Structure formats: structure tokens, C-alpha cells
Amino acid sequence: xxxxxxxxxxxxxxxxxxxxxxxxxxxxxxxxxxxxxxxxxxxxxxxxxxxxxxxxxxxxxxxxxxxxxxxxxxxxxxxxxxxxxxxxxxxxxxxxxxxxxxxxxxxxxxxxxxxxxxxxxxxxxxxxxxxxxxxxxxxxxxxxxxxxxxxxxxxxxxxxxxxxxxxxxxxxxxxxxxxxxxxxxxxxxxxxxxxxxxxxxxxxx
Numbered sequence: 001x002x003x004x005x006x007x008x009x010x011x012x013x014x015x016x017x018x019x020x021x022x023x024x025x026x027x028x029x030x031x032x033x034x035x036x037x038x039x040x041x042x043x044x045x046x047x048x049x050x051x052x053x054x055x056x057x058x059x060x061x062x063x064x065x066x067x068x069x070x071x072x073x074x075x076x077x078x079x080x081x082x083x084x085x086x087x088x089x090x091x092x093x094x095x096x097x098x099x100x101x102x103x104x105x106x107x108x109x110x111x112x113x114x115x116x117x118x119x120x121x122x123x124x125x126x127x128x129x130x131x132x133x134x135x136x137x138x139x140x141x142x143x144x145x146x147x148x149x150x151x152x153x154x155x156x157x158x159x160x161x162x163x164x165x166x167x168x169x170x171x172x173x174x175x176x177x178x179x180x181x182x183x184x185x186x187x188x189x190x191x192x193x194x195x196x197x198x199x200x201x202x203x204x205x
Contacts, residue, residue, distance in 0.1 A: 022149055063100075
């Protein structure tokens with residue numbers, strides 16, 4: 001029990017989930033900071049209990065949108081795996097799922113784009129997948145969300161600046177803090193550039 005309390009306190013302290021601001025349609029925003037998620041130290045059960053107690057009750061009565069900041073996410077540090085993600089999704093109350101209007105996915109990596117394009121409907125259904133909006137730059141975010149009502153961490157802006165000087169990251173979705181991006185061939189997968197065939201089912205980044 002002490003371990004669970006400690007993990008719950010950690011979630012509070014890291015401010016990973018925060019209801020803040022509104023989008024331009026007037027819907028409240030659930031901001032999720034992926035880089036802050038302590039996947040190696042947090043159990044799925046504790047996460048679901050935390051969401052049930054502190055987040056879901058505040059989202060069950062009115063429409064809302066999600067801003068998920070994928071900036072700087074690393075598989076080993078911030079991602080618990082597909083089965084854990086599916087378990088969390090299945091635990092979301094029906095009223096909360098029904099109220100979800102849009103998911104703004106900021107700074108998606110190429111692997112996450114390809115995975116969701118291939119398996120998104122299978123894992124999460126057409127309803128959630130159809131609400132997904134990819135945003136490669138912070139500037140595009142303000143087309144959907146009221147700029148002065150939500151906090152964006154400095155490292156997210158830093159990532160945008162990195163992409164100005166490293167355009168390959170923007171074209172292929174490599175994370176700014178990954179010094180050795182891995183490339184895998186997958187001829188059957190089509191991407192924007194005809195010469196690009198980069199894919200891995202071993203991780204989502």
C-alpha cells in the first residue's frame with residue numbers, strides 16, 4: 001500500500017496529467033506530457049487508480065480534448081508497452097470516451113505514426129483513431145488550442161528549434177534527443193518520401 005501511495009504522489013509531483021485551458025471550440029484540454037511519464041517505476045494498476053480518482057471524474061460531464069506531447073519520449077523510460085496502453089484505454093469510462101472530441105498528438109515520431117496507421121483502429125477502434133490529429137510543430141497547435149491558456153514546457157519549444165537546423169528530424173520524425181536514430185527497411189509501407197522506408201515494430205518512438 002505504501003508503494004502505491006508513493007507512486008500516486010509521484011504522478012502528482014511530475015504533473016503528467018493536467019486539465020488546463022480550452023481548444024478553439026471551447027472544450028477543456030487534458031494535457032499529457034509523455035516525457036515525464038515514469039514507465040519504469042509505475043505500475044499500470046496505480047496509473048488506472050490515479051486516473052479514476054483525479055482525472056476521469058473531471059471529464060465525465062462535458063466534451064474535452066487531449067493534448068499529448070510526445071516530445072522527447074523514449075521507449076525504455078516513458079512507454080509501458082502496447083498491452084499496458086490497451087489496458088488503460090479499456091479502463092476509461094464510457095462517459096469519458098464519449099466526451100472525447102479530439103486528440104492532438106504533438107511531435108509524433110515516424111514509428112508512432114506508422115504503428116497507429118497500421119494498428120490504431122485494431123487497438124482503439126475507429127472512434128478514437130478518427131479523432132487523432134498529428135501536429136509536427138508547436139505553431140500548428142495554436143490553430144486548434146487557445147495559446148494563452150495552456151503551458152508548453154521549454155523542452156518542447158527547444159525541439160522545434162532543433163528541427164529548424166536538423167530538417168531530417170522533421171521529415172522522418174526522429175526525436176531530437178536520440179543521437180543514433182535507427183532505420184529499418186519495410187518496402188510494403190508507403191511514406192511521404194518515395195525513398196524512405198523506415199519502420200520498426202519493436203518500439204514506438
